[in-house]
Amino acid sequence: MKKFFLLLLFCHVSSSVKHSLKYFLTASSGIPDFPEFMGWGLLDDTLAGYCDTNIKRVEPKQDWVKTYFDKDPQQLEWYTTECTKILPKAFKTRISSSMQQFNQSGGVHILQRINGCEWDEETGNVFGFMQYGYDGEDFLSLDLKTETWMALKPQANIIKLRWDADKLRMKHYENFFSQICPEWLKKYVDHGRSSLLRTERPSVSLLQKTPSSPVSCHATGFYPDRAMMFWRKDGEELDEDVDRGEILPNHDGTFQMRADLNISSVSPEDWRRYDCVFQFSGVKEDIIKRLDEAEIRTNRVPPSEFPAAAVIGVVVGLLLLLLCISGLFIWRRNNNGFRPANISDSTSETSQQPLTDHSRFIMSATRCRYD
Known part of the structure; x- marks a missing residue:
């Protein structure tokens, strides 16, 4: 079969x-x-x-x-x-x-x-x-x-x-x-x-999710679907450490395919020995992509490019919250207690009792939040 x-x-x-x-x-x-x-x-x-x-x-x-x-x-x-x-x-x-x-x-x-x-x-x-x-x-x-x-x-x-x-x-x-x-x-x-007789050549890109992930050679937008893609090392086609995907249709009638290379055992100095080859039936010239870190597209964010403003904003916010909580406990220690004023003569005796420590904490937190 x-x-x-x-x-x-x-x-x-x-x-x-x-x-x-x-x-x-x-x-x-x-x-x-x-x-x-x-x-x-x-x-x-x-x-x-x-x-x-x-x-x-x-x-x-x-x-x-x-x-x-x-x-x-x-x-x-x-x-x-x-x-x-x-x-x-x-x-x-x-x-x-x-x-x-x-x-x-x-x-x-x-x-x-x-x-x-x-x-x-x-x-x-x-x-x-x-x-x-x-x-x-x-x-x-x-x-x-x-x-x-x-x-x-x-x-x-x-x-x-x-x-x-x-x-x-x-x-x-x-x-x-x-x-x-x-x-x-x-x-x-x-x-x-x-x-x-219609022929459309693809765009070929190198993609990688994480530094330890396989490098995917991805071709899309080609027509017809008579095509092959493979990885080479020193000009020789590789079978090991390569995962070839099927030819899949795109919504516009063209096709896409991929070939993944496992680079876990490839040292950085040997990358230049590898390349991806896309062959089109009836077209003599192959499309070749050399394995080059500068050519790899990824959606991961390097640490050096992580938004510094966001980090600074989070740190400042945490410091302000810590300062507010510290001031609250200092106020509780030095204050003799908070008592609400009488609103009317009909106010119940219960409402005129001193607030508990729990109530003072809630009122103080409210002041710290809205003042």
Whole structure:
């Protein structure tokens, strides 16, 4: 499965005149509340559409795909039928066949297929491909030149022989990959060319929360999402002490990604040996950020920059409060007592009694507060 996802996410277009149409299909069994079948369509490695057996429809993922389906509703209907009816049934049967070959009676199993075609706009060459994976490992691959299947696992041999004998199916594959798929690919490229050729370079920054935190190399605002980011030391790509994040969408349709470097074991004099590299598919020039403390952005406040006025204000306030309390106790010790004046003859006897020490303290505190 790892190989399949790497092919899906990190396949790069080496030239601006090469185009590809890929279908990435996944079926599963034994997973509750999970779609039994899912499909992705990618044009030049950019997600164009998606479907699964839960939503039971095809969802265009690019504006140009929506307008294309508006112009050609029959093709949208074809994709919908394939994704919601034909392929889920076929993949369910193929999972059962694969389980038999592996002597499996139950459990969670995943069958994947990637197929499509590539077209070189400059030379006109067309190349078709189809490969299956089962439970995360390569399983079967179609050789269109010999019109035979290659068993990539011993358990696939029986399926290979059965599929090789199905000449009608092989004829269908040969026609699809040499005629239909390239024709669709050329139409899609013509219709979505302005979007496909759009390129926006990112802004790349070095971020760090605390001096002991990893340094994050963060790129945002790039388009399309065919990009990679990694850290190097002395020009060699690093795998250890590096945490690569996924490519995530921004609200404006662009993308962002990050790669974190653990610097806990890096001495300050060795920082200059590290740099972060952002690579854009189809763009020869990389964006490189050298590990430099002066380049790191952070939201922490160094002690030297902590607001001095605030510190002085707090200290002065505490001193005034201490002075007020000290004066209060001095006054209580030297004063003979505070007695309220008679307000009227009707004042009760209780109101004319001397105040208790607690009352004097409250009255004195009030004077100290408001005088």
